[in-house]
Amino acid sequence: MHDPRITKLANLLLDHSCELKRGETILIEAIDLPEQNLTCALIEGAAARGATPLVTTKDLTVLRSLYRTATPEAMKLAGKLERNRMEQVQAYIGVRGSGNSSQHADVPSEKMDLYQEHWLRNVNDYRVPKTKWVVLRYPTDSFAQAAGMSTEAFTDFYFDVCTADYAKMAENQKPLIKRMEDADKVRIVGPGETDLTFSIKGIPVRPCAGQRNIPDGEVFTAPVRDSLNGVIHYNTQSRYQGTVFSDIRFEFKDGKIVDATANNTERLNTLLDSDEGARFVGEFAIGCNNYVRHPMLDTLFDEKIGGSLHLTPGQAYEDADNGNRSRIHWDLVLIQREDYGGGEIYFDDQLIRKDGFFVVDDLKGLNEGL
Structure with a gap:
């Protein structure tokens, strides 16, 4: 039929x-x-x-x-x-x-x-x-x-x-694009050790509303390559090259991952040692597809989860380029909704999102359905 x-x-x-x-x-x-x-x-x-x-x-x-x-x-x-x-x-x-x-x-x-x-x-x-x-x-x-x-x-x-309403999604993303284009310092805070700062100043910002991935729903850029300092502890499993990783923790110093642990720390570090660029970040993105709420070990879905972000070791995209080059591009997801432990995103010391919800008026359209 x-x-x-x-x-x-x-x-x-x-x-x-x-x-x-x-x-x-x-x-x-x-x-x-x-x-x-x-x-x-x-x-x-x-x-x-x-x-x-x-x-x-x-x-x-x-x-x-x-x-x-x-x-x-x-x-x-x-x-x-x-x-x-x-x-x-x-x-x-x-x-x-x-x-x-x-x-x-x-x-x-x-x-x-x-x-x-x-x-x-x-x-x-x-x-x-x-x-x-x-x-x-x-x-x-x-x-x-x-x-x-x-x-x-x-x-x-x-x-x-x-088959979501991607035209409406694109309209709701416009204020977030503007805020990211105007921002310099980003701070990510989460339960436990997660406290990471970096700059996105001067890096192009790109919206995703059904043009390149289906399902879609993110706005991405890249950190200034050597600007990351602090710790991020991801709370979402990821399958990469056939291996499932969980409990991934990165410590950054001047942009480079200087300490990396997970359920399979040896395999994780083997991947990060693939080439010089694998220990630097090529993408930072904010997920905003509120129909996708829970991870399912599939990057194309998981990186769009409403209330999430992903920070990606490896290759930068040419249209949001920080100069990092690598054979890997590994989207790793941190969900910041309250049911996953919460967390905050700050742009230039202003709180933008708390526990997965955008708290500034011009971004509240992105909360619809969350």
Whole structure:
């Protein structure tokens, strides 16, 4: 039976996110999907708009074998071929499912580094600044399990969240953009040891309201690279390169992570030692999608949680660039709502958000539904 929610989502991706035009070419990448209804809807929708759809499908089991047997030569060639294809298109939609979200947990870190450096980074260095792109997950049994929900209930939640009123969200974000553009010093305070200061002066601020990630809902910038001092203790689990991390704590001195601990401290520090930029921060963002309230071990959802923020070791985005370069970009989330322990955000010593709620009048529209 045809699900009209799939058509609605496909239309959102093609028109709002990619703004696909007649004569353009779009690459649709379907990774480990349980079925291809959305892929087909995207193909047919692109063609109906006078665009040319290209499609590639990938399987995480196959990719695991490629990563485990990786050599520099193989990863460089794969990256070269995929980048060449990316250079032929004007738009990109990446849809990822997963029967097993820990499929790559046993890939040796040095092999994943080869993939990250020579394949993924090479492609993304072109895709992110040069194409109209959007990425999203697709509902699966394992995804629902991570969210603590039945598959049916999670699928309903998924479509409700992914097809939110992004035009209204964009309007509500405008005062936050202005405040972040005007701010110099940011202070983050939370339970326990969390007390971190840094500057965002002069770094561009970018809103996210359905253009690049679905679901969406954040406003991001980057800290001045050497300005971070203090401690942040994240309260949200994160899966990165197949490993689940929790209880992550960073201590910063002049921008650099000088002490890092977690449930798996050895693996954490191996990742942070991937290259020089991995111990510096490439993104600071405030989450403001109030339909997403609890973490589910999926970055695209977790980083948008209403009342959250994320502070990201690794690569900075070119459109909010602090100069940091790394093969990693790891969005780590701190939820500051009262049910997660609370916390505050200050801009230039003015309290902006407390316990997840914006407290200044011009930002209170972002509290809707929280």
